[in-house]
Structures are given as C-alpha cells and as structure tokens.
Amino acid sequence: MRLQSSSSVTRSENMRRIRSKNTKPELIVRGALRELGFLGYRIHYKKLPGRPDVVYLGKRKVILVHGCFWHGHNCKLGTRQPLSNREYWVPKIECNRQRDARHLAELTQLGWSVLIVWECELRDRPALCKRLAGFMGH
Numbered sequence: 256m257r258l259q260s261s262s263s264v265t266r267s268e269n270m271r272r273i274r275s276k277n278t279k280p281e282l283i284v285r286g287a288l289r290e291l292g293f294l295g296y297r298i299h300y301k302k303l304p305g306r307p308d309v310v311y312l313g314k315r316k317v318i319l320v321h322g323c324f325w326h327g328h329n330c331k332l333g334t335r336q337p338l339s340n341r342e343y344w345v346p347k348i349e350c351n352r353q354r355d356a357r358h359l360a361e362l363t364q365l366g367w368s369v370l371i372v373w374e375c376e377l378r379d380r381p382a383l384c385k386r387l388a389g390f391m392g393h
C-alpha cells in the first residue's frame with residue numbers, strides 16, 4: 256500500500272515535469288541563444304503545431320528541446336526506463352514519439368526549419384553553440 260502511493264506520487268511529479276514550461280534544458284538552450292546574440296525569439300508559440308519551445312518568426316526557424324526520457328531518445332538517458340510501471344511508461348513514451356514526429360512533419364510542411372536539441376547534447380556547450388549558430392545561419 257505504501258509502495259503504491261509513493262509510486263503514484265512519482266508519477267504525478269513526472270507528469271508535471273512533462274507539462275511544465277521553462278524546463279532546465281530549455282533554459283540552457285535559450286541562454287546559449289542569447290549569448291550568441293540570437294534574440295527576439297518567442298517561446299511556446301501557440302500558433303504552431305506542438306507549441307514549439309523556441310520560435311524565430313521572421314526567420315521561420317523553430318528549435319525544439321527534448322528531454323531524452325520523455326521523448327524516447329535513443330541514448331543512455333532515453334533508454335533508462337524504470338522497471339516499475341512499464342505498462343504506463345512504454346506506451347506513454349511511444350505516444351510522445353509519435354506526436355513529436357507528427358509535429359515535426361507538420362512544421363516542415365508549413366515551411367519551417369526545425370532543429371531538435373536533445374537533453375543529452377547540452378553538456379558540451381561549445382558543440383551546442385556551434386550547432387545553434389549553424390542552424391541560425393552564422
């Protein structure tokens with residue numbers, strides 16, 4: 256009984272995390288963009304599919320920051336799935352992946368350039384900045 260209630264607490268915390276805005280990975284990316292001088296972005300832009308995290312309207316560029324676990328990245332962080340509640344996590348993550356793919360296709364079709372930055376790619380800041388600058392066209 257105790258175990259059950261503690262795992263449901265964890266689940267709701269995780270649910271909050273996925274819905275929450277301004278997650279740490281997003282803040283890192285936005286900080287890097289500001290440092291590089293790419294200002295004037297909109298965040299969680301409602302008028303585009305999936306409310307992209309960072310949007311440059313004039314340049315028609317979108318940057319998506321994905322947490323590895325929730326978005327099912329094929330990396331160490333993303334494949335570290337909890338053993339408990341697998342019947343919950345596995346379909347949930349698969350559903351997120353499909354949704355991400357759909358949003359990506361829709362954005363591309365609408366003529367937007369899309370860069371996906373994964374959580375696990377944030378540690379190497381010089382590499383991150385290089386990618387961001389390359390994407391933004393500098």
Ligand SMILES: [Zn+2]
Nearest residue numbers: 323328330375
């Ligand atoms: Zn990853």
